[in-house]
Amino acid sequence: MDFSHVWMLSCPSSRCGAFLMGQNKKERVQRPRRPKPVSSQRASSDPMPGWLKPDGALAAGESFFRPIDWLAFGITTLVTLIGYCLTISPDLTLEDCGELAVGSMYAGVPHPPGYPVWTLYTWLFTKLVPISNIAFRVALSSAFAAALSSGLLALLTCRASARLVHSMEWLGGVEERLTNRITLVGGCVAGLMLGFSGFMWSQAVIVEVYTLSVFSLMGVLCCLYRWTQDTTRMRYLYWTFFWFGICLCNHQTLIVAAMGIETVILFAHPRLGRNFFTVNALVYLLVLVAMVVGATELFSQNAPMQVLFHMLGVSFIAITGLMWVVTITQDGGWGGFNPVREIRDSLKVI
Secondary structure: OOHHHHHHHHOOHHHHHHHHHHHHHHHOOOOOOOOOOOOOOOOOOOOOOHHHOOOHHHHOOOOOOOHHHHHHHHHHHHHHHHHHHHHOOOOOOOOOHHHHHHHHHOOOOOOOOOOHHHHHHHHHHHHHOOOOOHHHHHHHHHHHHHHHHHHHHHHHHHHHHHHHHHHOHHHOOOOHHHHHHHHHHHHHHHHHHHHOOHHHHHHHOOOOOHHHHHHHHHHHHHHHHHHHOOOOOHHHHHHHHHHHHHHHHHOHHHHHHHHHHHHHHHHHOHHHHHHHHHHHHHHHHHHHHHHHHOOOOOOOOOHHHHHHHHHHHHHHHHHHHHHHHHHHHHOOOHHHOOHHHHHHHHHHHO
């Protein structure tokens, strides 16, 4: 007697189907899984971001800033300048406006720190602009500097975002025309956000010094980014520090940007960045000795600033020591150490 037929007739169809499917699963041949593709590119130990690495277009002799970047600069500068001119103050306003306007008219010296670059810059507007009163002409100089600042940010953002897109492998299939449109919009949006932000707009339509400070800071960023793409052309780094000097002449609070500049230099040119941090560490040690012997009372009444000062000093020493070890190791130890080259590179810092 065939008991299998009796069992199949006696059990419900759903249970039989499930049982048979289970049997089929057990008897099914397991196919080997395809191994995941392993990337042929080795993980890079280079800490420098892709958008800061040298541009391949420069090696081909092309201009660094593309026409689309300059288009973003032009659009942003024109739009912000029109907006400022439509809302500019026609005469004197409050606070330092009257004093600064008089200083601009005579190329004089306003309140400390004196703003020598700003005074000469605005004095040109008082002589070259033939309309309205002195306050309006100086306010127009503020608007012009703010518009250029916004345009430079658009220029920088457009170019850097293009590098960012090209550095992403998963965006490798994007057409060049689409990339240009994306970067153009991104650059214009960044510049217009700066130009029409509350603080920038408020300072761009009156007699004030801050828009020229922002303009000089944008000059620092553009020249520094250009230098990171070809560190052999030191003139761009020199221009960076020229614009940074203009920043300090106009407003000393911008000295905090020095740490950011040195950090970018450290990534782009480790040996040169090491020398910058070495100078920082030596200055910290000299000031520390002066504080110990009582020659200076720097931050003596400000405990938080003392803590910040010592934290920065210790970080300078740590980074300096680490970078010296790394660079000497790369040279093959002390046998490959070249003091002439080190002195030459150190003179670049001075």
